[in-house]
Amino acid sequence: MRGRRGVFGVVGGAVLMAAGALLATAVVKSPAQLAAEAGPPAQGVLTAEVERRVLAETVVTRGTVVADQSVTVAPPGVVTKLPLKAGDPVAAGRLLAEVSGRPVFALRGAVPMYRDLVPGATGDDVAQVQAALRELGHGTGHDAAGVFGPGTKAALAELYRAVGYAPLPALKDGPATVKAARDAVRAARWALEDTETPPEPAAPAPSSPTAPGSPGTPAPTGKPAVAGSGAGKGVRRERERALEALREAQEGLAAAEAADGPMLPAAEAVFLRGFPARVAAVAAQVGATVSGPVLTLSAGELVVEAYLKDDKRQLLRPGMPVVISSELAGSDTRGAVAVVAAERSPAPQPPGGDLGYRMVVRAGQPLPAGFAGQDVRLTVESAATDGEALVVPVTAVSAGADGRTVVTARAADGTQRRVEVRTGTSGDGFIAVTPARPADLAPGTKVVIGTAPGAAAPRGAGR
Numbered sequence: 001m002r003g004r005r006g007v008f009g010v011v012g013g014a015v016l017m018a019a020g021a022l023l024a025t026a027v028v029k030s031p032a033q034l035a036a037e038a039g040p041p042a043q044g045v046l047t048a049e050v051e052r053r054v055l056a057e058t059v060v061t062r063g064t065v066v067a068d069q070s071v072t073v074a075p076p077g078v079v080t081k082l083p084l085k086a087g088d089p090v091a092a093g094r095l096l097a098e099v100s101g102r103p104v105f106a107l108r109g110a111v112p113m114y115r116d117l118v119p120g121a122t123g124d125d126v127a128q129v130q131a132a133l134r135e136l137g138h139g140t141g142h143d144a145a146g147v148f149g150p151g152t153k154a155a156l157a158e159l160y161r162a163v164g165y166a167p168l169p170a171l172k173d174g175p176a177t178v179k180a181a182r183d184a185v186r187a188a189r190w191a192l193e194d195t196e197t198p199p200e201p202a203a204p205a206p207s208s209p210t211a212p213g214s215p216g217t218p219a220p221t222g223k224p225a226v227a228g229s230g231a232g233k234g235v236r237r238e239r240e241r242a243l244e245a246l247r248e249a250q251e252g253l254a255a256a257e258a259a260d261g262p263m264l265p266a267a268e269a270v271f272l273r274g275f276p277a278r279v280a281a282v283a284a285q286v287g288a289t290v291s292g293p294v295l296t297l298s299a300g301e302l303v304v305e306a307y308l309k310d311d312k313r314q315l316l317r318p319g320m321p322v323v324i325s326s327e328l329a330g331s332d333t334r335g336a337v338a339v340v341a342a343e344r345s346p347a348p349q350p351p352g353g354d355l356g357y358r359m360v361v362r363a364g365q366p367l368p369a370g371f372a373g374q375d376v377r378l379t380v381e382s383a384a385t386d387g388e389a390l391v392v393p394v395t396a397v398s399a400g401a402d403g404r405t406v407v408t409a410r411a412a413d414g415t416q417r418r419v420e421v422r423t424g425t426s427g428d429g430f431i432a433v434t435p436a437r438p439a440d441l442a443p444g445t446k447v448v449i450g451t452a453p454g455a456a457a458p459r460g461a462g463r
Contacts, residue, residue: 047410047446051391057383057427059312063324063361065371068273068300070280071112072293075099075267079284079294090277090297093136095163097294102268103165106297107132109271117264118170121148128271129264133159153261160262167262178260181253188246195239272299278372302367303338306378307345307356315382316340322361325377329370335363337380385425389432396447397423397431407433408448409441416448 077100084096090106097104109128117126127146133155134140141151160167171177277299284294304324308316317340324333339360347355361378396407406418419440424432435441 044452045410045448046450046452048393048396048449050441050443050445050447051430052388052443053391054388055385055391055425055427055430055432056381057425059315059380059382061306061308061312061378061380063304063306063359063376063378065302065367065374065376066305067278067280067298067372068303069298071270071272071297071299073097073104073270073295073297074290074293075102075104077102077267077290079286079288079290082282082284082286082294084279084282084295086279086282088279090272090275090279090299092132092272092275093159093162096270096297099267099290099294102168102265103160103163104268104270105159105163106270106272106275106277108135108273108275110273112271113264113266113269116266117148118259119148119153119261119263120258122146126152129269130155132271136162138162149258150261156262156264168265170261170263171259175260178253178256181249181256185246185249185253188242188249192239192242192246195235195242270297272297274300278369298372301362302369302371303363304335304361304376304378306359306361308340308359309356313340313357313359316359316380321381323379323381324361324363324367325379326371326374327377328374329368333363333365333367335361338362383425383427385432389424390434390441390443391430391432392447393449394426394429394431395449397421397433407441410446410448419447 081098138155
């Protein structure tokens with residue numbers, strides 16, 4: 001029994017050793033085996049279907065919704081009142097701030113104030129003020145466009161009353177000057193009237209009666225006595241001088257009245273291109289001396305501003321269609337490129353450098369006010385096919401040794417054939433193609449776009 005047990009033990013051990021060796025050979029691999037297994041697998045074919053659709057070449061970038069116009073308000077002086085806060089709407093004629101006790105208000109206009117406007121002033125800036133006053137209901141009377149006359153003075157005075165302030169006089173001593181001019185006219189008129197009143201005739205000197213023909217008695221001539229010619233000339237000269245003095249006095253009065261009246265200081269009016277505007281930021285406090293912007297206003301329609309690098313800037317130009325996508329609102333709005341700058345925009349200091357080429361996109365319909373400040377996606381259609389076209393992935397197109405541009409069509413049985421094509425617009429990884437023979441390519445045709453492991457090897461001949 002002991003002999004048999006020993007034999008069985010030896011045999012069992014041998015079996016276990018053989019099984020272990022076999023397991024080790026299955027698990028443990030030599031470097032050569034590992035290298036062989038890491039080699040490329042068998043290659044096959046990847047295909048895609050030909051489509052018929054409109055193909056657009058697009059450029060995608062990001063932009064920020066901003067107002068068309070940004071204006072800083074920084075009149076000199078001490079801030080004495082700030083009735084607005086950031087985000088408040090601003091209408092034409094609205095009081096923006098009070099600085100050193102004087103109002104600063106908003107008016108509609110494209111050109112900023114660059115000078116004080118006083119009665120008698122002329123120019124396009126005067127015409128802009130007149131238009132802004134009329135928009136607020138303050139008529140300028142019969143004043144010609146661009147002439148600061150009586151009607152404009154009255155309208156400006158009405159505006160200041162509506163804002164709650166008295167306008168500054170154009171001439172500090174204007175009323176006194178006008179009164180003095182009126183007094184001068186009255187005196188000149190009186191002097192002229194004096195020349196028109198004939199002098200009282202002088203009484204004849206008494207004389208003793210004399211007999212006719214006696215010595216010392218003039219002989220009768222039958223003609224009345226005539227005043228000397230020298231006296232008549234003197235009267236006429238006095239009257240002419242009085243008339244000239246009256247004319248000069250009247251001209252002086254007209255000039256004084258024209259110069260007198262309210263003025264519009266350059267620091268008290270802020271012109272904005274469109275309303276309603278918004279207060280973008282308030283940077284000052286009441287009591288502070290103005291050393292920078294008091295307010296920043298955003299006005300006009302909302303636009304999207306983006307900055308482009310060289311590669312994208314070369315593809316874009318004004319007029320190209322754009323889709324403005326707001327992730328926050330979950331909406332898309334169509335618009336168009338309005339501006340592509342020819343020069344780079346410098347970045348604010350610091351950090352320096354430049355932002356790129358500024359692009360402005362205008363929406364086809366007004367963007368909601370809530371979009372202001374949003375970061376949005378811009379998809380610019382830089383090119384598009386003229387209607388629907390046959391479209392294939394870019395990787396399906398190749399150039400043969402003969403110089404022909406081709407795609408490789410693959411049939412259901414795996415056979416392949418080369419189809420000569422002419423390429424067109426490309427975008428988003430696709431390209432429009434036109435076959436040399438229209439019957440060779442149609443929507444649904446499968447074309448080779450690459451190879452994949454594990455597929456059957458291609459067969460068939462191309463042409």
